[in-house]
Amino acid sequence: MGLRTIHLKLHNPSTVKRDIINAAFINYNNAFNYLLKNAYENIASIERDYQSPRGTYSSLTLSKWIDRGLSDDINKFDIQPFKDSLKLDIGMVLASYFVQKKTNPNMPFPSFKADDAAGQLKFRPIYFCRYDVKRCFCFLYDAANNKYFAKIFLMNSKNAKVRFNNTFNRELQYISKKQPEVKGLKKETFIIVPLSFGKWQEGMLRQAVDKPEILRTSRLIMKGNEYFISLSIDLPEDEKIKPATYLGISRGIKNALNYTVADMDGEIIDSGAIGLEELSLSKDLKTNNCILANKIAEIAINNKSVVVLQNLVEKGDKLSWNEDGINYKPIFGCKRYNDLVRILEYKIPQRGLPAPVKVSSVDIFSRCRLCGSNTKKNRFSKNMFICTTCGASYDIDGLGSSNLAVKLIKYQRTPLKIKARKTEKGMLLQNELIGLNLIVPFNENPFDKLMAEVKRISEGVCYDADKADSKDVSSINGLNSIYTANTMINKLVKHNFTNIEII
Numbered sequence: 001m002g003l004r005t006i007h008l009k010l011h012n013p014s015t016v017k018r019d020i021i022n023a024a025f026i027n028y029n030n031a032f033n034y035l036l037k038n039a040y041e042n043i044a045s046i047e048r049d050y051q052s053p054r055g056t057y058s059s060l061t062l063s064k065w066i067d068r069g070l071s072d073d074i075n076k077f078d079i080q081p082f083k084d085s086l087k088l089d090i091g092m093v094l095a096s097y098f099v100q101k102k103t104n105p106n107m108p109f110p111s112f113k114a115d116d117a118a119g120q121l122k123f124r125p126i127y128f129c130r131y132d133v134k135r136c137f138c139f140l141y142d143a144a145n146n147k148y149f150a151k152i153f154l155m156n157s158k159n160a161k162v163r164f165n166n167t168f169n170r171e172l173q174y175i176s177k178k179q180p181e182v183k184g185l186k187k188e189t190f191i192i193v194p195l196s197f198g199k200w201q202e203g204m205l206r207q208a209v210d211k212p213e214i215l216r217t218s219r220l221i222m223k224g225n226e227y228f229i230s231l232s233i234d235l236p237e238d239e240k241i242k243p244a245t246y247l248g249i250s251r252g253i254k255n256a257l258n259y260t261v262a263d264m265d266g267e268i269i270d271s272g273a274i275g276l277e278e279l280s281l282s283k284d285l286k287t288n289n290c291i292l293a294n295k296i297a298e299i300a301i302n303n304k305s306v307v308v309l310q311n312l313v314e315k316g317d318k319l320s321w322n323e324d325g326i327n328y329k330p331i332f333g334c335k336r337y338n339d340l341v342r343i344l345e346y347k348i349p350q351r352g353l354p355a356p357v358k359v360s361s362v363d364i365f366s367r368c369r370l371c372g373s374n375t376k377k378n379r380f381s382k383n384m385f386i387c388t389t390c391g392a393s394y395d396i397d398g399l400g401s402s403n404l405a406v407k408l409i410k411y412q413r414t415p416l417k418i419k420a421r422k423t424e425k426g427m428l429l430q431n432e433l434i435g436l437n438l439i440v441p442f443n444e445n446p447f448d449k450l451m452a453e454v455k456r457i458s459e460g461v462c463y464d465a466d467k468a469d470s471k472d473v474s475s476i477n478g479l480n481s482i483y484t485a486n487t488m489i490n491k492l493v494k495h496n497f498t499n500i501e502i503i
Contacts, residue, residue: 003216003232003233003234003235004204004232004233004234004235004346005230005231005232005233006197006200006201006204006230006231006233007197007201007221007228007229007230007231008148008150008195008196008197008201008228008229008231009195009196009197009226009227009228010150010193010194010195010226010227010228010229011193011194011195011196012194013191013193013227016161017191017193020154020155020161020191021154021191021220021222021227022222023078023154023159024081024082024126024154024155024220025117025123025126025220025222026116026117026118026123027077027078027079028077028079028082028086028123028124028126029113029117029120029123029124030077030116030117031074031077031079031086032086032089032090032112032124033112033113033114033117034073034074034077035066035070035074035086035087035090036090036093036110036112037112037114038070039065039090039094040109040112042065043109046062046065046094047098049065050062050064050065051098057094057095057098057099058091058095059088059091059092059094059095060088060091061091062090062091062094062095063087063088063090063091065091065094066087066090071083071087074086078155078156078158078159079156080156080157081135081136081153081154081155081156081189082126082127082128082136082153082154084129085126085127085128085129085130085136086127088127088129089127093110097109097110123222125219125220125221125222125230126154126219126220127217127218127219128152128217128218128219128220129217130217131212131215131216131217131218133151133174133176133178133180134180135153136153137150137151137152137153137218137220137229138150138151138174138175138176139151139174139175139195139205139208139215140172140173140174140175140192141172141173141174141175141209142171142172143171143173144171147194148194148195148197148205149172149192149193149194149195150192150193150194150195150229151190151191151192152190152191152193152220152229153189153190154189154190154191155188155189155190156189157187157189159189160187160188160189161187161188162187162188175205175208175209175212175215176212177212177213195229198287198290199287199290200287200290204233204235207235207236208233211236213234214233214234214235214236215231215233215234216231216232216233216234217232218230218231218232235350236350239352240352241301241304241351241352241353242304243304243305243306243353243354244263244264244303244304244305245261245262245263245264245269245303245304245305245306246261246262246263246264246305246306246308246405246406246408246409247259247260247261247296247299247300247303247305247306247307247308247405248260248262248308248400248401248402248403248404248405248406248407249296249307249308249309249310249401249404250310250317250361250364250397250400250401250403250404251310251317251319251330251331251332251337251400252273252319252330252331252332252396252397252400253319253321253328253329253330253331253382253383253396253397254273254383254397255273255274255331255397256273256274256292256331256332257273257274257292257296257332258271258272258273258274258397258398258400258401259271259272259273259274259296259299259401260398260401260402260404260405261299261303261305261405262402262405262406262409264409265409266406266409266410268402268405269303270303271398271401271402273397273398274292274295274296285336285339286339289336289339289340289343290343292340293340293343293344293347294347296344297344297347297348297351300348300351300353301351301352301353304353305353306353306354306356306357306408307344307348307353307356307357308356308357308359308404308405308407308408309341309344309356309357309358309359309404310337310341310358310359310361310364310400310404311358311359311360311361312334312337312338312361313338315360315361315362316334316361316362317361317362317364317365317400318362318365318366318376319365319396319400321379321381321382323381323382328382341356341358344356357408359404359407359408359411361400361404363403364399364400364403364404364407365379365385365396365399365400365403366378366379366385367403368385368387368389368390368392369392369394369399369402369403369406370387370390370392371387371389371390371392373387373388373389373390375388379396380393382396383395383396383397384396385399415500415501416431416434416492416500416501417431417500417501417502417503418430418431418436418450418500418501418502418503419431419503420502420503423439425439425441426439426440426441426442426444427439427440427442427446429446429450429453434454434457434489435457436453436454436457438450438453454489454492454493457489
């Protein structure tokens with residue numbers, strides 16, 4: 001399962017509804033500042049009394065610091081519809097503060113305002129801790145017109161409004177497993193507002209119509225004169241697919257993106273380009289990236305591919321070309337490509353495939369696919385590659401993706417390099433990647449000792465590719481954590497320790 005956040009805009013709320021929303025923001029912020037001020041005055045006792053035996057802090061536990069007396073006090077701010085959420089919001093802020101304070105004792109306490117929030121230009125978002133048709137917030141769906149609406153509880157019983165029947169034909173159903181009973185005219189503590197959003201968000205809401213349990217918490221956000229719901233949604237992943245190919249996705253000068261599919265032996269079985277026609281589908285860059293990501297995901301699904309992407313965070317790919325005073329640049333800049341990578345990192349696993357692998361791309365436009373020669377001299381022009389060693393020629397756009405597609409295969413065939421040097425006690429064998437640091441006495445067999453040590457290391461490695469933290473696991477040649485210590489150890493065992501290069 002993957003928890004994602006999407007933003008949905010409240011579409012043209014009426015003046016009355018705007019007044020209700022604005023009043024809710026003022027009430028919420030006044031109550032939040034009131035609680036935060038009280039927490040500041042009692043911070044020492046809160047830090048001491050609400051710490052777990054392990055020395056950690058949880059938002060739920062810290063929210064219980066707000067006793068009955070303080071809970072009654074904040075009723076004066078008319079925050080009853082989101083009272084539980086407000087307490088959890090304070091708990092999250094305090095938990096974050098205490099965690100940061102452990103590493104930085106001088107960490108300042110979160111700022112709060114002592115005066116009325118009515119004069120503020122920027123409001124803290126209103127937090128809703130659950131999806132519920134009877135309180136907090138929920139969604140309604142007009143199936144006939146494919147329209148979505150938000151039902152948001154923002155008023156207490158004192159400020160509730162009477163809703164009159166409107167003469168329009170619209171049948172709304174709750175996005176909920178149980179449809180609550182529809183009641184007639186009465187004072188209501190909620191407002192109903194239509195939503196507007198893009199195709200990407202609509203795809204997620206369509207899933208929620210069938211599986212409402214994937215809808216989680218939300219925040220109501222004010223930006224200028226507009227309002228948005230920031231929704232957490234737990235999207236189910238598709239059934240796991242066993243990879244059968246590799247799919248390389250590279251930038252291009254003629255095409256926005258290029259792709260190559262290679263089988264597990266490194267043979268190219270398909271290739272192509274994602275060109276300018278896809279880019280014209282939307283002027284919005286974020287929407288455009290989502291369109292491209294969906295296209296890439298479909299190619300990966302159809303070919304059961306491990307997606308291999310360029311790592312353009314630290315080093316570039318040297319795709320740009322200067323000729324006759326003209327500088328030719330990739331259609332996709334590094335930032336935009338990295339934004340696309342971030343979308344693919346969650347979209348691909350949702351479709352049942354392994355998470356994409358990012359690899360170094362410093363040589364993908366200068367290395368010959370046939371003989372492996374890697375030199376800048378191989379680049380003949382902005383669009384042409386001619387190997388100075390074997391004479392093979394390729395189109396530059398297609399060369400990058402094809403080198404990416406076989407990058408992991410070549411990596412798997414690369415021997416593990418072990419540093420060896422003599423010491424007074426014996427031969428020192430080292431490899432930082434797998435944590436090898438072994439001294440073999442001169443009178444013992446280094447091969448037997450190496451096998452025993454690798455077995456000992458492997459028994460202590462608890463590696464989960466889905467949960468690996470890049471801070472805890474080393475990487476090699478730009479590969480991310482999926483090909484690290486445990487993978488290298490498996491390679492040694494698989495090849496019966498024959499894939500070793502002593503340096």
